[in-house]
Amino acid sequence: MDIQQLKEDVMQYSKTIGIDKIGFTSPDVFTQLKERLRVQQALGYQSGFEKGTIEERTEPKLHVPEAKSIISIALAYPSKLKGAPRSKKGERRGIFCRASWGEDYHNVLNDRLNKLASYLQERYPELRWRSMVDTGELSDRAVAERAGIGFVGKHTNLITEEFGSYVYLGEMITNIPFPSDELVEDSCGDCTICVDACPTGALVQGNQLNAQKCIAFLTQTKGFLPDQYRSVIGNRLYGCDTCQTVCPKNKKKDFHLHQEMEPEPEKVKPLLTPLLSISNRQFKETYGQMSGSWRGKKPIQRNAILALAHFKEESAVDELTRLMFEDPRPVIRGTAAWALGKIGVASSEEVIRKARATERDEDVRAEMEKGLALLNESSH
Structure with missing residues (x-):
């Protein structure tokens, strides 16, 4: 042949x-x-x-x-x-990265x-x-x-x-002996825009990534997000595109060649507060076809809470309070308590103290302390 x-x-x-x-x-x-x-x-x-x-x-x-x-x-x-x-006050939105x-x-x-x-x-x-x-x-x-x-x-x-x-x-x-194609020459040259722009310094140097610090990885973890990354995650619900969006090689690159890849605006840039009360079934029906759903709803909800804190979205305070008291998942309860502190509504202090009185989980109690400390900072 x-x-x-x-x-x-x-x-x-x-x-x-x-x-x-x-x-x-x-x-x-x-x-x-x-x-x-x-x-x-x-x-x-x-x-x-x-x-x-x-x-x-x-x-x-x-x-x-x-x-x-x-x-x-x-x-x-x-x-x-x-x-x-x-995304506007009272109707804040999160974002899924382009790969989702x-x-x-x-x-x-x-x-x-x-x-x-x-x-x-x-x-x-x-x-x-x-x-x-x-x-x-x-x-x-x-x-x-x-x-x-x-x-x-x-x-x-x-x-x-x-x-x-x-x-x-x-x-x-x-097992077909196809002849190999030729390599393409690296043409990044001495450009380091992506390395300099990485929000967490995950690009240690050109071509070397510390995945443990990469926001794309951090948004997919299921535990508490380490403190040092909470302020840089912004409104990202899944993934991060910063190193790609700043890359000169991506300038004016936008291709809509495959119908299956076309984003639905309301799905990839959803309202944050409704995400906090979405059921497993609703989550699967709405987001189940997207690659960003593979870790389930908990990481997405945790990130949505962090995004509301990032925006200091006061309209979310009631929903965050409900989660802090009622959610069965410690990561969600604790992150909600921290977010209440970050948003900084004065009345949250009493609410967090009340929740702390009945909270048994040590990690959640630690987050409540952080929330109270943030409130204390914002009042001085």
Whole structure:
């Protein structure tokens, strides 16, 4: 079989099923990545969401022993929200990052990869394959970079010439010996805008991220948010786009190529206060199709409370008071008590003291103390 011809056919076919960019590379061990991952692990910079061992993350043949190539795909997503509702006093809104706009991208990319696999199966009956999107062991970025889709910028996102870094990535390991594509040259130069703009200093230096400090990671945690990050999270409910929005390579990049990725303004920029009383069922019905819902409603609600505190939204005081007294989850009760202190309505002092009198959880009581201290500060 003419493999070069098959490769060209696959490239043509990929356009017809909504793949914006495709590249091919070898299944060799990602030796540089392996070294980098060891360093990240030793420094404690990993998020904990990573799947598999370092070997499983850098050795494609552990997943498909007869692997001869990896196909990398990229789909561009929108960066501008059309018809975005305004956030104003009394009607404050939160924001989901762009990677959570529209339908869960894992489903969208898996759909494209499955179509690609069916096409290949017809042309190459002895096909062996395995595909991954984000939650698989392999690093989508490392594969895409080696497959010539783009280069990894200092913000650790893959940058493509056409779409900037606003792309979702996925890959398929195959036993077809496709020839590899050429690498794209890194063109960040000495620009450090993303490193300088990171709100928490999570970009330790170009190409090195401390995931433990990254807002995108912090918004997905389920415990109390560490104090030092509460004032910088702003109104982010899920994820963070700062390093991408400041990147010069993303200037004027906004693509609306896939209907599934189109954001619904009310979902991706929702009113904050109603989120605090949403039921599990309502949450699933409203947000279940979005990638930002994967950790459930608790982190989103905690972040919504922090956002209301950020805005010092007095209209939320009654709802926050209710949560502090009634919510069964310590993280929500405690964060609500802290937020009441941050908002700074004088009458909250008596309310927090009253709740503290019956509160059994030590962590929640500690948050109540912080709330009282904040009230004390604001009254002087």
